[in-house]
Amino acid sequence: xxxxxxxxxxxxxxxxxxxxxxxxxxxxxxxxxxxxxxxxxxxxxxxxxxxxxxxxxxxxxxxxxxxxxxxxxxxxxxxxxxxxxxxxxxxxxxxxxxxxxxxxxxxxxxxxxxxxxxxxxxxxxxxxxxxxxxxxxxxxxxxxxxxxxxxxxxxxxxxxxxxxxxxxxxxxxxxxxxxxxxxxxxxxxxxxxxxxxxxxxxxxxxxxxxxxxxxxxxxxxxxxxxxxxxxxxxxxxxxxxxxxxxxxxxxxxxxxxxxxxxxxxxxxxxxxxxxxxxxxxxxxxxxxxxxxxxxxxxxxxxxxxxxxxxxxxxxxxxxxxxxxxxxxxxxxxxxxxxxxxxxxxxxxxxxxxxxxxxxxxxxxxxxxxxxxxxxxxxxxxxxxxxxxxxxxxxxxxxxxxxxxxxxxxxxxxxxxxxxxxxxxxxxxxxxxxxxxxxxxxxxxxxxxxxxxxxxxxxxxxxxxxxxxxxxxxxxxxxxxxxxxxxxxxxxxxxxxxxxxxxxxxxxxxxxxxxxxxxxxxxxxxxxxxxxxxxxxxxxxxxxxxxxxxxxxxxxxxxxxxxxxxxxxxxxxxxxxxxxxxxxxxxxxxxxxxxxxxxxxxxxxxxxxxxxxxxxxxxxxx
Amino acid sequence: xxxxxxxxxxxxxxxxxxxxxxxxxxxxxxxxxxxxxxxxxxxxxxxxxxxxxxxxxxxxxxxxxxxxxxxxxxxxxxxxxxxxxxxxxxxxxxxxxxxxx
Numbered sequence: 001x002x003x004x005x006x007x008x009x010x011x012x013x014x015x016x017x018x019x020x021x022x023x024x025x026x027x028x029x030x031x032x033x034x035x036x037x038x039x040x041x042x043x044x045x046x047x048x049x050x051x052x053x054x055x056x057x058x059x060x061x062x063x064x065x066x067x068x069x070x071x072x073x074x075x076x077x078x079x080x081x082x083x084x085x086x087x088x089x090x091x092x093x094x095x096x097x098x099x100x101x102x103x104x105x106x107x108x109x110x111x112x113x114x115x116x117x118x119x120x121x122x123x124x125x126x127x128x129x130x131x132x133x134x135x136x137x138x139x140x141x142x143x144x145x146x147x148x149x150x151x152x153x154x155x156x157x158x159x160x161x162x163x164x165x166x167x168x169x170x171x172x173x174x175x176x177x178x179x180x181x182x183x184x185x186x187x188x189x190x191x192x193x194x195x196x197x198x199x200x201x202x203x204x205x206x207x208x209x210x211x212x213x214x215x216x217x218x219x220x221x222x223x224x225x226x227x228x229x230x231x232x233x234x235x236x237x238x239x240x241x242x243x244x245x246x247x248x249x250x251x252x253x254x255x256x257x258x259x260x261x262x263x264x265x266x267x268x269x270x271x272x273x274x275x276x277x278x279x280x281x282x283x284x285x286x287x288x289x290x291x292x293x294x295x296x297x298x299x300x301x302x303x304x305x306x307x308x309x310x311x312x313x314x315x316x317x318x319x320x321x322x323x324x325x326x327x328x329x330x331x332x333x334x335x336x337x338x339x340x341x342x343x344x345x346x347x348x349x350x351x352x353x354x355x356x357x358x359x360x361x362x363x364x365x366x367x368x369x370x371x372x373x374x375x376x377x378x379x380x381x382x383x384x385x386x387x388x389x390x391x392x393x394x395x396x397x398x399x400x401x402x403x404x405x406x407x408x409x410x411x412x413x414x415x416x417x418x419x420x421x422x423x424x425x426x427x428x429x430x431x432x433x434x435x436x437x438x439x440x441x442x443x444x445x446x447x448x449x450x451x452x453x454x455x456x457x458x459x460x461x462x463x464x465x466x467x468x469x470x471x472x473x474x475x476x477x478x479x480x481x482x483x484x485x486x487x488x489x490x491x492x493x494x495x496x497x498x499x500x501x502x503x504x505x506x507x508x509x510x511x512x513x514x515x516x517x518x519x520x521x522x523x524x525x526x527x528x529x530x531x532x533x534x535x536x537x538x539x540x541x542x543x544x545x546x547x548x549x550x551x552x553x554x555x556x557x558x559x560x561x562x563x564x565x566x567x568x569x570x571x572x573x574x575x576x577x578x579x580x581x582x583x584x585x586x587x588x589x590x591x592x593x594x595x596x597x598x599x600x601x602x603x604x605x606x607x608x609x610x611x612x613x614x615x616x617x618x619x620x621x
Numbered sequence: 622x623x624x625x626x627x628x629x630x631x632x633x634x635x636x637x638x639x640x641x642x643x644x645x646x647x648x649x650x651x652x653x654x655x656x657x658x659x660x661x662x663x664x665x666x667x668x669x670x671x672x673x674x675x676x677x678x679x680x681x682x683x684x685x686x687x688x689x690x691x692x693x694x695x696x697x698x699x700x701x702x703x704x705x706x707x708x709x710x711x712x713x714x715x716x717x718x719x720x721x722x
Contacts, residue, residue, distance in 0.1 A: 506675075
């Protein structure tokens with residue numbers, strides 16, 4: 001298409017082109033700019049456009065811009081007089097494919113320029129498409145890596161001990177652990193954990209792998225697996241580190257290593273025994289008011305097989321606190337300055353947060369984050385381990401006084417009469433032992449889960465103390481068939497008498513289903529109202545029961561006989577809890593396909609209340 | 622939960638064995654899928670071997686009812702055990718389903 005307002009100039013151009021090649025082209029000529037723009041907008045038939053101008057002044061370049069806007073993919077050649085210096089450059093910069101001098105506009109030169117322009121534009125388009133394809137691919141790849149990193153970060157975070165597990169395990173020792181984790185943008189190689197030594201002492205470790213990224217994260221998993229293997233077998237931190245170091249040397253390529261701190265608390269001797277390989281020195285606070293950095297000199301794991309580790313001991317009486325941290329605390333830049341905080345500065349800062357009440361981890365972390373600024377260059381892990389000054393609670397005494405008969409596949413049950421006068425609970429991984437555990441002389445059954453029995457709820461122990469029964473299972477086990485029938489059969493044997501056992505069964509079944517579905521698995525109600533919803537609901541249940549985090553959450557049933565002959569049945573879960581009181585007040589229409597469990601319980605029970613922020617339902621029948 | 626489907630000229634009988642509760646979802650959905658072709662005849666759920674039904678299981682029966690009644694089919698529950706019957710009565714479900722002794 002040619003746009004040229006001057007008829008004579010247009011004719012001259014068209015004639016020249018025709019002479020050069022009478023049949024190889026068709027040119028539509030427009031003299032009016034609006035017509036030309038309209039034609040360019042509507043038609044996709046043109047291969048190129050020519051703009052004839054007396055000179056490429058700003059008004060002419062404005063026309064060029066309008067034509068480009070009308071047909072962005074079309075190459076446009078400017079035919080004009082370019083006698084002013086730089087005018088052709090300006091036209092090319094403005095987007096013209098080529099500039100042909102009117103004087104040179106012999107037909108052949110013009111046609112050649114047009115052909116080249118068409119080919120060039122085609123190549124450009126293909127290149128553009130290729131660039132787009134590649135950058136889309138890069139974006140997708142980038143996104144994939146980001147997502148994988150996020151998954152890796154979550155998985156790594158999950159390796160850290162949960163507060164519930166810690167509380168369960170450490171409570172009896174009178175040890176309180178608080179932890180904080182602030183992820184950086186990158187994925188790091190930090191890990192801390194808690195286990196037990198061969199004689200049951202609580203043991204703690206922090207480790208940090210060299211480098212960042214996936215490689216460091218994978219190494220964390222490797223070492224975590226090794227540490228898990230050693231759980232319960234650590235008798236001397238130096239031997240344990242030697243063993244870990246040997247395995248790390250075999251496992252890690254040269255250049256990769258991990259700093260480590262490993263300590264056990266000897267409750268009787270009131271001592272902390274530790275060994276270390278170059279970890280950031282923990283800060284020890286003792287009730288006499290002193291605070292000091294512990295010596296952590298030693299070769300990091302994975303550097304040399306001949307490394308030897310030194311055992312160090314210090315008093316760790318009740319009231320003492322140990323603060324462990326990752327090097328992000330001392331090696332990050334302080335705000336915009338180039339300086340780092342350093343260990344001595346951290347010691348000074350941390351002093352303000354230790355008092356007779358223990359160590360205020362939140363306070364220190366807040367101060368630390370304000371000082372360091374964000375985002376952090378590395379993951380920040382902070383752990384405070386405090387020996388409580390007070391003696392453990394009544395439940396701890398109960399726990400200590402209970403005889404737990406641990407049955408495994410290979411062990412025959414011990415003779416429970418050995419513990420005459422003390423209540424017995426059976427602990428086992430085998431669900432076929434439940435019926436035995438719920439039958440005298442046992443007073444309950446607790447499943448040995450990945451967390452052993454340390455996270456069994458206080459309610460279980462208190463129920464046994466009140467001459468009741470307890471059952472503590474993981475959500476996955478509680479969902480197995482026949483559990484409710486076994487509980488009711490046991491109750492009928494133990495609390496014989498005239499009772500509405502069908503009502504007891506319905507209440508326990510409904511409360512248990514609620515605790516599993518809504519409490520442990522976190523599935524919202526209402527999703528299964530239609531046949532189409534059943535699939536989704538089944539999938540949610542299946543996925544939940546396979547989820548290593550949710551499936552192991554304990555669901556507990558306790559039954560206590562009251563003096564008036566009624567039974568107090570409590571069903572607990574470890575979910576986020578919900579507003580049971582409100583639910584208990586709501587009504588359910590007849591024929592509803594979901595949400596009627598609580599309504600049923602309310603109909604049957606004399607009293608229904610919720611406890612523990614909606615995690616426990618207490619029913620009296 | 623196990624299901625066995627028996628069919629004659631009058632309709633379909635679903636013999637159920639085991640607890641009908643939230644864990645029986647997937648199997649129950651499979652049964653519903655198989656009942657699509659019985660339009661106009663009757664569907665009987667034989668509960669003789671179901672020791673226990675919870676509210677989720679009851680919800681499943683209501684979904685079944687909605688599905689088959691929409692297709693012009695009658696739905697019945699047969700031989701519920703005493704405690705199952707108690708639940709059906711408590712929830713007024715005995716008025717929504719035809720129950721055979």
